[in-house]
Amino acid sequence: MKRALFWIGLLALLVLVLFPIYWVVATSLKTVKDAFAQPPVFLFEPTFANYAKVLQNSVFLRGFFNSLLVSITASVIAVAVGALAAYGLVQQNAGKRRAHEKFILGLRIAPALIFVVPTYYLAVRVGMLNSHALLIAVYAFVNIPFAISMMITFFEDIPHELRDAARVDGAKEFRIFWSVILPLARGGLVATLILCVLFTWNEFFIALVLSGRDTQTLPVTITSFLTFQGIEWGPLTAAATLIMLPMVVLGLLVQGNVVRGMTLGSVKG
Amino acid sequence: MNQDATRYFYQPVLIFLGAVSLVLTAYVTWLTLNDLSLMKPQAQKFVGLDNYWRLLTDARGLGALWRTALFTIAVTTIEILLGLAIVLYLDREFKGRRLVRALLLVPIIMTPVVVGLTWRFMFDPSTGMVNYVLSLLGQDRPMDWLGNPAIALFAVMIADIWQWTPFVALLTLAALEALPTDPLDAARVDGAKEWQVTFYVLLPMLKRALLIVALIRAIDSVKAFDLFYIMTRGGPALSTETLNLYGYIAAFTNFDVSYAMTIALVLTVVTNIALLAVYGVMFPARNEARA
Structure with missing residues (x-):
């Protein structure tokens, strides 16, 4: 029980630390439609269109x-x-x-x-x-x-x-x-x-x-x-x-x- | 005799560094005693302490000084407390300890400008994740985090705390591991x-390490610039303008060189005095303990 609580706390910490980074990276792989969908989509088909655009700039x-x-x-x-x-x-x-x-x-x-x-x-x-x-x-x-x-x-x-x-x-x-x-x-x-x-x-x-x-x-x-x-x-x-x-x-x-x-x-x- | 040869390895460098700092300090001090503005047609002229007097009566400058102090004290305190809490939490054996440490390192080494962008994205009033999560928790009215003068400074604080709490945690964790376990x-x-062991034995032993982290964080928050520039540029309605940012604007938007240098010099001196005072209070009369 105590062990489980520890892992839950640890998980919460890591989510707090890593989620903003994950979200930026995930958004970079989304189409415009997916990026601004409400509610936000977590499962999506990745696209490299944004990277192509940046690398041509x-x-x-x-x-x-x-x-x-x-x-x-x-x-x-x-x-x-x-x-x-x-x-x-x-x-x-x-x-x-x-x-x-x-x-x-x-x-x-x-x-x-x-x-x-x-x-x-x-x-x-x-x-x-x-x-x-x-x-x-x-x-x-x-x-x-x-x-x-x-x-x-x-x-x-x-x-x-x-x-x-x-x-x-x-x-x-x-x-x-x-x-x-x-x-x-x-x-x-x-x-x-x-x-x-x-x-x-x-x-x-x-x-x-x-x-x-x-x-x-x-x-x-x-x-x-x-x-x-x-x-x-x-x-x-x-x-x-x-x-x-x-x-x-x-x-x-x-x-x-x-x-x-x-x-x-x-x-x- | 040969011993002396090692002098030539460092002396030129230190003399160079020293000379540059000396010349710069003298030149900057001289500028603050003059009125040099690239927007005014007349040549530079000597005005004595006018610039300092101007800063003392400049509501915008004093507001910026107050916000700098508020920001520094708030983020340093919160980062130390949170960081310490994380350290006490992680101070045990578990699988993946090394991995957790590596992951905690990521915000620290991220480009600060990217951190600013990330949080601007998170705080976006219509599509940002912060408002989305709040809406899940029942907060229906979306908050304009960076557009509302009452809360914008706190939004920037959150970004700073997010980036630097892991630094406090990792540094304290390293100090903790270097401690002898016998007293515990x-x-x-x-x-x-x-809990008694933690409060009465462990924390006093960590005091020095915590103070050093606090000093580092305080120095860096006084000079914080990147997050403010990216997230708010001092706005809305100057509600997030810190002294460093005001100095930048004085120098490169208003081209008021002398005044900008006055701000920078005052900032440096105030920081030094504040840090020395903090140091003196925390370590009374114990001369020069080794770091």
């Missing part, structure tokens, strides 16, 4: 390409720089390290508005508002503190003796980093990279302000489909599914690290 | 009832 495809380019490039830069800095920091004594780590964490409290506005006017002045380079640079910049914090936790797990041994053998510091430590932290590097991609792909505020017509990333693209006079929910839910699906897959790949990563600081506006 | 067992041996 050049603005959406452009957004997909921009999102891919910007989030991967910015993340690779952030992780490369972050790994170097984190390695350096891990070797310092505790006091020095704590002060630095606190500074890095403190960077996340300011709202994005405070640096996005000056960046915007600077970009307008030098005519960079419509370039991928601007977005990549800004996203790399906001991802670096996160990448440092995250990589520190992975480097800490690597025993100090390895570095000491390599030094006794006469290896230079960068060589130790590159050939001894980095290969051991490969899992951490991949997890950090994936999280950076995830945050950047999902980020909206910076993209809204700093992207131009040709550099719009997906979250901005999808809002341009959103007008206050009547929304085409069919294609919109299909687009929404296509935007979130890759991130859900990536997120589940690095499951154990997502929550830890988000406590260390994300890029969210 | 000892209390049980001493004859404590299960």
